[in-house]
Amino acid sequence: EAGVVQSPRYKIIEKKQPVAFWCNPISGHNTLYWYRQNLGQGPELLIRYENEEAVDDSQLPKDRFSAERLKGVDSTLKIQPAELGDSAVYLCASSFAFSGWTDTQYFGPGTRLTVL
Amino acid sequence: DAKTTQPPSMDCAEGRAANLPCNHSTISGNEYVYWYRQIHSQGPQYIIHGLKNNETNEMASLIITEDRKSSTLILPHATLRDTAVYYCIVSVAGDSSYKLIFGSGTRLLVRP
Numbered sequence: 001e002a003g004v005v006q007s008p009r010y011k012i013i014e015k016k017q018p019v020a021f022w023c024n025p026i027s028g029h030n031t032l033y034w035y036r037q038n039l040g041q042g043p044e045l046l047i048r049y050e051n052e053e054a055v056d057d058s059q060l061p062k063d064r065f066s067a068e069r070l071k072g073v074d075s076t077l078k079i080q081p082a083e084l085g086d087s088a089v090y091l092c093a094s095s096f097a098f099s100g101w102t103d104t105q106y107f108g109p110g111t112r113l114t115v116l
Numbered sequence: 117d118a119k120t121t122q123p124p125s126m127d128c129a130e131g132r133a134a135n136l137p138c139n140h141s142t143i144s145g146n147e148y149v150y151w152y153r154q155i156h157s158q159g160p161q162y163i164i165h166g167l168k169n170n171e172t173n174e175m176a177s178l179i180i181t182e183d184r185k186s187s188t189l190i191l192p193h194a195t196l197r198d199t200a201v202y203y204c205i206v207s208v209a210g211d212s213s214y215k216l217i218f219g220s221g222t223r224l225l226v227r228p
Contacts, residue, residue: 004159040220041218041220042203042218042219042220042221043160043216043218044218045215045216045217048215056215091159091160093159093160095214097214104162104165105162105216106162107159107160107161108159109157109158109159110158110159
């Protein structure tokens with residue numbers, strides 16, 4: 001079974017440039033998460049989707065970050081414009097949820113963003 | 117903030133058991149203890165979880181104290197590939213607001 005796929009794996013951009021990350025969750029998983037992991041720290045949740053709906057985006061910096069999950073499968077996380085402090089690893093995870101039950105989260109390899 | 121306390125680093129010899137402790141003194145009755153690990157340059161990997169009974173799977177064993185205020189993850193025969201950061205997380209399972217709040221974890225180094 002294929003795991004969570006993310007691309008690109010690495011991205012280097014200059015500040016003020018836009019950047020986008022793509023995630024393909026495990027087949028059949030209706031819940032998708034985006035996390036950000038700063039160096040030396042654990043991941044922090046940015047946004048959680050159930051199908052197409054963003055059910056928890058309280059930690060997403062909405063002035064520059066946006067996300068979408070069209071058709072309830074793949075998802076894209078965008079930053080525009082990027083700032084130096086956005087340098088981090090961006091992780092996508094997926095799980096299966098039904099009737100209020102949420103199963104184990106499975107993570108992708110992440111995208112390492114460096115903003116110069 | 118994370119609800120768990122873990123030592124920042126530990127080491128053990130290859131082939132020996134690695135015992136990783138975690139304190140979660142404020143755990144609620146409906147919160148599970150989850151363990152994930154993160155090998156360098158990879159995403160976190162689920163290991164095991166439990167509520168109050170000890171649990172074992174092909175990767176590890178989880179021992180939870182009777183008062184549920186602490187737990188220990190046991191890797192019975194550590195290998196070099198077990199070198200990673202191990203995260204202990206308490207969270208409500210089966211709840212639609214299920215959320216993992218990661219702390220800083222324990223960096224385990226397995227020595228040859």
